[in-house]
Amino acid sequence: MTLHPTRRNFLRSSAAIASATLFPLPALAQAAPRVIVVGGGFGGATVARQIKAIDPKFHVTLVESSATFTACPLSNAVIGGLRDLKAQQFGYDKVRAAGVNVVIGTAIGVNTGSRTVRLTDATLPYDRLVLAPGIDIRWDGLPGYNEAxxxxxxxxxxxxxxxxxxxxxxxxxxxxxxxxxxxxxxxxxxxxxxxxxxxxxxxxxxxxxxxxxxxxxxxxxxxxxxxxxxxxxxxxxxxxxxxxxxxxxxxxxxxxxxxxxxxxxxxxxxxxxxxxxxxxKAGRIADLAGVTNQTGWVPIDPMTFESRQIPGIHVIGDATIAGAMPKSAFAANSQGKACAAAVAKLLTGAKPPEPKLINTCYSLVAPDYGISVAGVYVPANGMLAEVQGSGGVSPLDAPRDVRVTEATYAEAWFRTITSEVFG
Amino acid sequence: MKALSAIAVAALVIYPGVVLAASDAPPGAASCSGCHATNAAVESPVPRIHGRNANEIVTAMAAFRTGALPSTVMGRIAKGFTDEEMHPIAAWLAAQK
CATH class of the missing domain: 3.50.50.60 (FAD/NAD(P)-binding domain)
Structure with a gap:
């Protein structure tokens, strides 16, 4: 008898299971995976938007201490008198419009046991945490040099x-x-x-x-x-x-x-x-979360960008020890996308894909003279390694018009990537 | 019965299982938009590749790799991808708006 449930009983039990999953509503809201991203630069804003884009049901909160982001790439042109600082600055309105909960505040601690991030005036729970804190100055690294x-x-x-x-x-x-x-x-x-x-x-x-x-x-x-x-x-x-x-x-x-x-x-x-x-060294919250090693930087698993030291915390961008990948805005953006794909899979119990990453970085030697380096990277032996035969710098013997072209590409790159991350 | 079906449908909508495979970018593909703008408002001499014909993308990458098609950075990047890797990337790019 019990081995042969009637159709009516079967429907009843399915309904009961469905009800248990769907109601009460507050429980349902709690059930959506929560991701907190700390740091709203090229890496952090990217990973936040990407996770939300992959699946809108994820709750994504971006914690950033400044309401206005000031970009480092091309800021040397500001120092050289070629560019206004305002051209370097971006707000988070479009990140909010993309469904990310942007909290302007400073993360001052991570409790890895209860999986919470402490801000000065709030405590936020997470299922996965992504740290994209950039760098901090090592104030004890050069005698005579300090904040003052x-x-x-x-x-x-x-x-x-x-x-x-x-x-x-x-x-x-x-x-x-x-x-x-x-x-x-x-x-x-x-x-x-x-x-x-x-x-x-x-x-x-x-x-x-x-x-x-x-x-x-x-x-x-x-x-x-x-x-x-x-x-x-x-x-x-x-x-x-x-x-x-x-x-x-x-x-x-x-x-x-x-x-x-x-x-x-x-x-x-x-x-x-x-x-x-x-x-x-890595930005302060990486230290506070316990993901830095004795070098002051963060060892990561190159497949998922998860900390080698603390599970459930992923770290991207300048703060990481990323093998052959340099600490650049493009690298942080590329890592943000790969990390988002990994986090989304892990939150749904699926296997993360093996990533492939790219870096492209332009430098201006003069307003009309640009040079570049590019590379393609894959996980190898626990680090990120450059794909053999790929990458490299602009040719040494390039004619001047190539330098002019690369200078225009440098500025176009900045417009493109900032539009993707903040626009 | 009607109520039960509604619950079943709701369950399907809310719990699609894992992330839709269609949104999964093949390895490397998501990085392209760091230089190739997806926002039509961005002024850039760098060609748009999202929504472009997949065969054109594969052919261009092969030509960048050999140097048959001159470039600044694309030759260096193309050497990091095989034709086999490029097919799904190009198909994914072609499917983006």
Whole structure:
């Protein structure tokens, strides 16, 4: 008898199961998977929108401390006087319109046991957490340099007020003044960034303050797009830009903001304008969540971007140890898309797909002179590795019109990616 | 009976199971929109590829890979994808608006 349920009984029990699943309504609302994303930059805003786009039933909350995002890519053009800071700034209205719950607030803790994120005035539960915190300055990484010193010797490595400060110092400087920049050892946000900045400062000096000069003190002997930059410097800025490598004594060992002095193992440089690009680490919430290792950065599983240290927390962008993939906005965007696909699968009990990622990064050497690096990446041996034979930099022997084209592509790329992420 | 059917339909709508396969981008495909705009309002000299004929995309990528079609970054990116990988990517791109 019990082995042969009547049709009526069968319908009754199905209805009961359906009712139990559907009602009461508050329980249903609770049942939708909750994703919290911390950090609303190129990685965070992307992953939030993508998860919502993959399945609107997911509850996605984006926590970001600033109502206005200031983009780093092309901010060197602001420093060089070629661009307004406003062109770098974006709000979150369109992210909200895409169905993401945007909370302007600061995440100050993660409870991995109860799976909650603590803000200053709220506690939010999650099923999966994505951290996209970018970088923090390692305030103990360079003797003499701290937060107060950055008001005198700006780093301008997180765009915004620091960008404006460095620009205004360059503008206020008299012709003939010495500008000194220090570049850190690897790893740091935007590997070609210091050299693009050096180029655009040199361009400003050459065109507006021709008796001035920029010295770049470097803690490295090699850097991204090096031969392209150095060839261009020789051609464009022979009298305005001097690069001092690690082996030539370029490593800055301490700074003194009172006298604007940068000290290396070989001597002292007193600057009229000093731009100190200090050592960095993953953004603070990564530390608070316990996903950083002894390097200060975050080891991740390249298949899913899930933390190697704490399950249920995914990390993307500049904060991660991503193998061959550089810390760039394009990489963060590409990782955001791959991470969204993985998180959506994991939340529905499915197997995440194996990702394939791309990076493309343009640098301006002058307003009409662009160079690029590109790469394609796949998980290999627990890291992200470049696909053999792919990628590389602009040709060294390219004619000038190619440099002009790449400069226009650099700006088009910025319009395109910011439209996708914030528009 | 009517009420029961309504519940059954509601259950189907609310619980579609896993994420729809149609929305799943093949590996690498989602990254294209970092440079190739999907928003018609964006001014860019970079060609639109979403909604484009799949065969054209596969052919162009093969030509970028060999250098038969000159490019700035596309040759370097095309070398990271085989023809076999490009077919589903091109089909996915073609299906996007």
């Amino acid at each position: 010193a950055s008001a005198k010797m700006p780093h301008a490595w997180r765009a915004g007020d620091q960008t404006t400060l460095l620009r205004s110092q360059l503008e206020a400087m008299e012709d003939g003044g010495l500008v000194v920049m220090s570049a850190p050892a690897n790893p740091f946000r935007c590997p070609p960034g210091p050299y693009e900045r050096a180029s655009l400062i040199a361009h400003y000096l050459k065109t507006k303050k021709p008796k001035s000069k920029l010295i770049v003190l470097d803690a490295k002997d090699q850097f991204s797009k090096q031969r392209l930059f150095q060839n261009a410097w020789k051609e464009l800025y022979p009298d305005h830009l001097e690069w001092v490598s690690l082996s030539s004594g370029g490593k800055v060992t301490s700074v003194d903001p009172a006298t604007n002095t940068l000290t290396t193992e070989f001597g002292k440089h007193v600057a009229k304008v000093a731009n100190v690009i200090p050592p960095q």
